Amino acid sequence: MADTFRYRDDAPHEEPAITLDSFIEQPGGASAVRVEAGDDVRQLIPYLDQLQLIEIAFPRFRDGRGFSSARILREAGYKGELRAEGDVLIDLLFFMRRCGFDSFASQHVLNPVDVEAALNRYSNVYQDATDDAVPIWKLRHG
Amino acid sequence: MYRYDKYDQAMVDARVEEFRDQTRRRIEGQLNDDQFKPLRLKNGLYLQLHAYMLRVAIPYGTFNSEQMRKLAHIARKYDRGYGHFTTRQNIQYNWIKLEEAPDILAELATVEMHAIQTSGESIRNISADQYAGAAADEICDPRPWAELLRQATTFHPEFSYLPRKFKIAVISSKEDRAALRWHDCALRIVRNEAGEEGFEVYAGGGMGRTPFIAHQIREFLPAQQIFSYLQAILRVWNLHARRDNIHKQRMKILVHELGEEEFRRQVEEEFQTFLALGTDFPQAEYDRIAEYFTPPPFETGLPEEIDRSDPAFALWVDQQVVAHKAPGYAIANISLKPIRGIAGDISAEQMDVVADLAERYSFDDVRATHAQNLVLPHVRKADLYAVWQALDAAGLADANLDLITDIIACPGLDYCSLANARSIPIAQKIAERFQDMDRQRDIGELKIKISGCINACGHHHAGQIGILGVDRKGTENYQLLLGGSGAEDTSQAKITGPGFDEAGIVDAVERTVERYREIREPGERFLDTYRRVGLDAFKEAIYG
Numbered sequence: 313m314a315d316t317f318r319y320r321d322d323a324p325h326e327e328p329a330i331t332l333d334s335f336i337e338q339p340g341g342a343s344a345v346r347v348e349a350g351d352d353v354r355q356l357i358p359y360l361d362q363l364q365l366i367e368i369a370f371p372r373f374r375d376g377r378g379f380s381s382a383r384i385l386r387e388a389g390y391k392g393e394l395r396a397e398g399d400v401l402i403d404l405l406f407f408m409r410r411c412g413f414d415s416f417a418s419q420h421v422l423n424p425v426d427v428e429a430a431l432n433r434y435s436n437v438y439q440d441a442t443d444d445a446v447p448i449w450k451l452r453h454g
Numbered sequence: 455m456y457r458y459d460k461y462d463q464a465m466v467d468a469r470v471e472e473f474r475d476q477t478r479r480r481i482e483g484q485l486n487d488d489q490f491k492p493l494r495l496k497n498g499l500y501l502q503l504h505a506y507m508l509r510v511a512i513p514y515g516t517f518n519s520e521q522m523r524k525l526a527h528i529a530r531k532y533d534r535g536y537g538h539f540t541t542r543q544n545i546q547y548n549w550i551k552l553e554e555a556p557d558i559l560a561e562l563a564t565v566e567m568h569a570i571q572t573s574g575e576s577i578r579n580i581s582a583d584q585y586a587g588a589a590a591d592e593i594c595d596p597r598p599w600a601e602l603l604r605q606a607t608t609f610h611p612e613f614s615y616l617p618r619k620f621k622i623a624v625i626s627s628k629e630d631r632a633a634l635r636w637h638d639c640a641l642r643i644v645r646n647e648a649g650e651e652g653f654e655v656y657a658g659g660g661m662g663r664t665p666f667i668a669h670q671i672r673e674f675l676p677a678q679q680i681f682s683y684l685q686a687i688l689r690v691w692n693l694h695a696r697r698d699n700i701h702k703q704r705m706k707i708l709v710h711e712l713g714e715e716e717f718r719r720q721v722e723e724e725f726q727t728f729l730a731l732g733t734d735f736p737q738a739e740y741d742r743i744a745e746y747f748t749p750p751p752f753e754t755g756l757p758e759e760i761d762r763s764d765p766a767f768a769l770w771v772d773q774q775v776v777a778h779k780a781p782g783y784a785i786a787n788i789s790l791k792p793i794r795g796i797a798g799d800i801s802a803e804q805m806d807v808v809a810d811l812a813e814r815y816s817f818d819d820v821r822a823t824h825a826q827n828l829v830l831p832h833v834r835k836a837d838l839y840a841v842w843q844a845l846d847a848a849g850l851a852d853a854n855l856d857l858i859t860d861i862i863a864c865p866g867l868d869y870c871s872l873a874n875a876r877s878i879p880i881a882q883k884i885a886e887r888f889q890d891m892d893r894q895r896d897i898g899e900l901k902i903k904i905s906g907c908i909n910a911c912g913h914h915h916a917g918q919i920g921i922l923g924v925d926r927k928g929t930e931n932y933q934l935l936l937g938g939s940g941a942e943d944t945s946q947a948k949i950t951g952p953g954f955d956e957a958g959i960v961d962a963v964e965r966t967v968e969r970y971r972e973i974r975e976p977g978e979r980f981l982d983t984y985r986r987v988g989l990d991a992f993k994e995a996i997y998g
Contacts, residue, residue, distance in 0.1 A: 349697070374492060374575065376615025380692045383612050387731060401485075403476065403493055410611035423484065429475065434468050436461055438605045439681075440733040441612065448461040448605070449739040 315422045317405075318393075318415040325365040325393055332356070346397075353381040360390040367417070370398040379411045386412035386442035402430045410441040455516050455819065456601045456746045458566045465608070466563040469570060473497050474556040481553075496576055496614075498546075498569030499555055503871050506550040508558060509572040514582035514600040514624070515543030515822040517567075519809035522820055524565040526805035532558050537805070539790060539798040541862060541913055542621070543581050543822040544572055548869055570608060575616045577607040577688075583625040583632050584821040587747060588831040590779045594651065596626040596643055598744040599680065602735055606681045613688045617695035617703035620688070621660070633824055633940035635659045635668040636916055638705045639687060644674065651677040657687055657717070658709030661910035666706040667944050669714040671721060681735060682728035683721070689728075690720045749780075750817035750832055756782025760835050766851075767842050769891065773853040775838065784835050786816075788828040788845060789852035789860065793889045796878050797863040798826030807848040815841050824940075825862055825901075827855070858900040858967070859885040862913050866906030866923065867930070873906035875923025875930035880904055883960045888967075897967055900980045903938070916940035918981045919963060920947040932959035936966065936992060937984045948989055950996055962996050969995035 318324065329346035336355050344365035347353055356363065366385060368378040382394055393415055396408050400418035405427060408416065416422075437445045458466070473493070480490040498509040510525070525545055529537045532554050533547040540546055550558070562568055572579050580600045587595045603622065607613070613620075623632045626643035634640040640656035653675045659668030675683050691705045694712075709717045758781065762768035776785040788808065790798050800808075812820045812830055815837045821829035833841055845851040854860045861884060864870065866877030881904055888894055903917030907924070914920030920935035931953040938947030954962050967980070969992055974983045984992070 352693075373489070374615060375697050376575075376613075376617075377693055377697070379612045379615060380689050387727070401489055402479075404615070407609075407611040407614050426475075426479065426484070430472075433472050434609070435464060437611075438465070438608050439610060440731070448465075449735050451461065452459070452742065453736070453738050 315418045315420065316416065317418075317422070317424075317427060319409070320393055320414050322393075327365070329365060329367045335359075347378075347381060349375050349377045351381070353384050354388075356385065357388045360385070360388060360392075363390065364392040365395065366390065366392065367395045367397050368413075370396055370400055370404075373399040373401050373404060379407060382408070382411040382413055383442050402426050405430050406434065410437070410443045410445065412442040455518060456513075456597075456743065462605075463563075463566070466566070466568045466570070469497075469568060470556060470559045470563050473559055477552070477556055492574050492615075494552075494555075495574030496571055497555070497559065498572035499550070499552070500573060501871065502548065502865075502869050503867075504869070505548065506552050506555065507546055507548050507869070508550045508555060508569060509540065509544050509546040510562060510567060510569050511572045511579040512544050512567075512822050513604050514580055514586065514597050515584050515824075516582075516586070516597060517820050517822070518818045519813040519820070521565045521567055522805050522809035522812065524561060524567065526802040526809070528558055528561060529802040529805065536799055536801045538796070538865065539800065539822050539826045539828070541824050541826060541864075541911060542579065543584070543824055544579060545822070548865070573619075575618050577610065577613060577616070577620045577622065580604055580607075581621070581623045581632055581637075581824060583627060584823040584829050585631060585776065585785055585831060586626075586821075587749060588778050588783075588785050589627055590777045591627040591629055592779075593626050593645060594643060595744075595747045596624040598740060598747050599641070599643065599677070600624045601743050601746075602740055603680065603684070606735060607684075612685075613692060616688070616692055617697060618700070618705075620691075620705065622684075628942060630940070630942040630944070631823070633913065633916060635944045636661055636913070636940055637668060639684065640668045641680070643677070646674050653677060653680055655683065657721075658706045658714075660704050660706040661913060661915045662704065663701060663908040663910070664704075664707065665910065665915040665946055666710060667946060668706075669709060669717075671714065671718045678734055678737060678740070679725075679729065681733060682731075683725050685728045685733070686721045686724035689724050690717065694720075750819070752780040752783060752832070753834070754781070756834055757836055758782060760838060764839070766846075767839055770842050770851055770853040771838060773857070773895075774855050778832065780832070782835055784833050784838060786830040786833045786838065786841055787823075787855045788830065788850050789854055790827050790850075791854055791860045791885070792849060792852050793859060793885045794882055797861055797881055800828075804848050804850055807844060807850065811841055811844055825860065827860070853891070854894060856899045856901060857894045858888045858897050858902060859894060860901070861885060862901070862903040862917070864905050864912035866904075866912075870906065872909055873923070874925035875906045875932065877904045877906040877912055877923060880921060880923070880932065880956065880959060883956070884963055887960055887964060897971065898979055900967070901940075902963070913940060914938070915946050916944075917947050918979075918984070919966060921959060921963075924953065926953065930956060932956070934959065934962050934966070934996065936989060937981065939981060943981075950989065950993060952997075965995050966992055
């Protein structure tokens with residue numbers, strides 16, 4: 313793991329994440345889960361209150377399933393850390409933040425200046441997502 | 455037409471800077487080619503056989519004279535003096551230098567244009583009826599909805615790394631001029647019994663190596679809920695599509711594998727989730743956008759008669775001019791299919807001529823069509839002769855709309871790195887063979903569509919006569935297909951049998967056409983005859 317960026321105020325969660333299958337077999341114990349790209353995150357919805365870290369794998373940066381998984385978890389009310397792990401590239405970060413990810417564990421070294429530039433490039437957005445950005449249509453109509 | 459406000463402008467300006475920065479990181483080696491590829495594709499930049507190609511978005515095929523002049527300028531300054539209109543109402547340039555691409559995007563942004571999501575695994579530029587706002591048969595102008603969806607789907611955070619490309623089309627008439635059901639998501643605006651506007655929704659269409667005609671998954675969706683429904687479709691596909699085989703990742707494959715019923719069930723379930731989130735754009739935003747599409751100030755009391763004393767002009771009127779909803783006006787189609795030309799190609803000088811004509815005679819409005827032609831949508835009938843004279847002087851007055859020489863052809867092996875065979879010379883040879891105008895008009899409507907590989911950019915599955923170029927042991931070989939349609943009577947063409955070489959395919963097309971002329975009944979188009987008699991009645995003529 314080469315590079316980690318975190319956008320939360322609480323202390324990093326130290327407990328190692330277990331697989332979604334193991335968690336579902338024995339829900340109640342763990343507070344950190346790792347989700348693979350093809351996993352159905354809706355299985356976690358009954359347990360969101362007890363989870364403090366959900367790590368979603370991006371095995372290849374082109375595999376965008378994790379964007380939907382993240383948004384589903386946030387829409388279901390998950391408040392804990394949501395981490396994108398794996399082939400996480402700078403030009404994915406803005407979309408990941410909008411889908412609810414608040415930490416990144418990239419297998420690559422990411423230049424922090426480029427990371428900040430990528431996250432702040434667009435001052436507005438066209439549509440609602442799970443962040444608090446106000447869509448342009450709302451700005452237009454006050 | 456729609457005009458950018460400060461928000462839209464800031465969005466495309468930021469996009470230019472983003473791409474400039476991505477190009478810098480590529481050149482500095484921080485991004486490898488594999489990582490850079492999807493980024494450049496999302497900005498319309500392909501690597502072809504000889505150079506980069508840039509595909510510029512023309513949202514729903516509508517643009518104005520200032521934009522057309524900018525396209526001409528780009529053709530002169532950054533390319534070889536011409537551009538190519540595509541089957542998705544966009545324009546592409548074939549000889550682009552990567553290092554100049556950010557500058558071209560910056561030039562486009564000055565006239566409210568961009569190349570955003572014209573390629574790659576993204577929600578592509580939305581296509582629409584080229585006669586929108588002018589057609590006598592539309593129930594409303596579909597473009598406000600297309601523009602609303604353009605904004606809603608631009609940089610969508612959940613759906614920017616989709617399994618494959620995703621194409622949307624919107625029309626609002628019974629007659630389909632946009633190849634609607636060949637799209638991943640096809641929307642037809644209808645009114646219900648209460649007179650409310652809504653969408654008929656079709657999903658899972660597409661050409662390529664595994665063609666499917668889109669299934670109707672909703673008979674009536676209240677118009678205001680379209681973004682929720684679209685996101686539901688996209689989420690079902692994004693989560694459940696295969697990711698292990700690029701040829702099986704289009705949504706049509708998922709719809710086919712799940713079956714229409716199960717796909718619909720999953721979409722409806724996800725739809726409830728999105729409705730509850732309240733992400734749909736409000737009526738006020740639709741109204742704001744629709745304001746830009748209020749009809750131009752048509753004059754009243756204009757003459758309906760057209761002076762047909764010039765026979766060449768009369769011929770052009772008969773073939774290229776279509777009824778307009780406003781009295782005294784007409785829709786004028788401009789052919790980009792001259793004999794010996796290249797389908798969809800247009801020189802910078804010709805672009806300037808069309809821009810001038812649009813400005814002077816068509817309320818500053820031009821359209822691009824999926825059949826790779828252009829349209830002046832609002833011409834006074836009294837001005838048609840002047841328009842025709844100017845087009846004629848510019849080499850743009852061919853009178854072959856929907857005739858056998860109005861051929862759709864992909865760039866093929868002359869440009870494209872995916873192609874197995876050339877398309878352009880085949881189209882040219884067929885057009886030369888049938889160039890006699892009396893013969894063309896006697897044959898009547900006959901839509902030939904040619905692709906240089908199974909990716910089907912030349913729409914051969916939808917061709918009344920389709921031609922597919924393949925590689926057969928190192929030589930180009932052409933398969934012949936019959937009976938396709940991209941109109942409201944959508945159908946998929948069927949392959950006739952063994953393929954032909956370059957000369958052989960032209961002869962085979964001619965034998966097909968001659969058989970049609972022998973057996974047609976009065977008033978039958980080629981497609982009607984084919985549907986009546988079937989493939990076998992043609993096979994004997996084709997293969998002897």
